[in-house]
Amino acid sequence: MSLIPLLAAFLYGGIGSGLIVSAVEIVFSYYFHGPEVEWVALITVFLIPFILSFIYLSNWKHKSPKIMFPALLALICAFATFCVSLFDSFTNEIPFTLSSILIGLGYCVIHMLTMSMITFLIEHIKENLALRQEFQKSEKLNVLSELAASVAHEIRNPMTVARGFMQILNQSQVSEEKKRMYTAMVIEEIDRAQNIISDYLSLAKPQAEKLEKLDASTLSQKLANLINPYASLLNVQIAFEMESYLWILANGEKLMQCLVNLTKNGIEAMPDGGTLQIRGYKEKDLVRIEIRDNGIGMTHEQLERLGTPFYSTKQKGTGLGMMVSYRIIKTFGGTIDVTSQLNKGTCFVVTLPGAS
Template sequence: MTVTKGFIQLLRNPGLSEQDKEYYMITALDALEKAESIITDYLTFAKPSLENVKVLDLLTELTSIKNFIEPYAAINNVEIEMSLEENIYSAGEKEKLHQCLINIVKNGIEAMPQGGKLKVELKRFRSNAVITIADTGVGMNEEQLERLSSPFFTTKDIGTGLGTMVVYSVVKAMDGDIYVDSTPGKGTSFTVLLPTVEGLDTAI
């Protein structure tokens, strides 16, 4: 917010060139988007309970998430590969599920600074939907894995750790489980298990 305020103040300078104005506006908007993301993550973590719970078609939701995040993946030279089974449903709040899975996907993309492949798989195992998101990035060591669900822990140079906390909070609120497997230099795999329900487009 401070960054945005500063650049807006600079925009009041009548002697600015159009190029400078464009740069200041882009930078200010970028700062606002980051602030919005942090606030959204914080609110979700602070209030993990679900509202407006509906039956969600997980293939549809994962496809929507891919379409949303694909431009960001392309910029980072990351290919998203999908393998999704049909007719798998779970009960949850659409917006929070998207927030949770986008955080995992975004982390996977950012873990591959030289580019790579992100694999997203959806399948059924007994009474659970199994969502696996695996990258070919830098990976994590055992200590980092153990601290992954700790409050405000992050492996990034710049980050709050809120995104990962949101992932665990949302999965728990949906009565699910999450498992992480990682090898330094080879990549990380997040496996999210969510209980399945019948495929009815109704509120719970």
């Protein structure tokens, strides 16, 4: 019989797993060896109470080194099996030879070494899994603490500015014109803090509320209505080139939020005016939406940090808008790819799985 699976099952799987392995070994022995199954069953029934007693009394999982106890158990069980085989040979009047004794001792040593190696591998894997889980937990806590600190820092800035203006407004010598100007600035800073909180809450949502089949090409008119007024203020022309019937599975409001973020970034990247090209097309079973500007562009280092919390190439940007956009597209099973060159422009490519 094979002792290693039996011992491993009892040591790491418990009584239930051990009994199942024992039954399987007896069935296989009957199938392959026939009459010899009696000895296999006898040895198994004899070893099970001993194995359970050894495990219970040694309490080996709470001791070190853990390899020693399973190896010792394997050696004892193998030696017991060898003794039973010697007894069987004696009852059948089979003569003992030096080679048979050496083979039996080798059988015991091999079982001990094999069990040591298996125990080492199992314990090593368990330690690696525990370390990985601990590392992941630590990473999550670090990300959470950094994000919380960043949110607090970003909100503190407009609140500090607003508080300063409110202190000035409290002074009696401030003219009415300056009061109106300072009041507008206070409102602007409070709106900025509110936008930061809104972006953070959008980022915290685990997934889009509802996915539905929609035609991405039909969003172009709605997108144009939203961004054309803002583009006109910065002397930016919008050029649409959308194929028909670009069917995808997405949430219309969330996708529009993402496209508005990307197009707004493209418009603001052209302070001296220019053309923002928005192109939609189907490529095999994918739908791609390109948003290309001819603005100031970005360096390789800026591209690497794009989409991280509170990193923005804009003076008053928080970076949360881009991070939210990446998160939205990811929930739809898509990706956002960015290429850029300094003083030549940037191209965002939103890729989404097509829906039949």
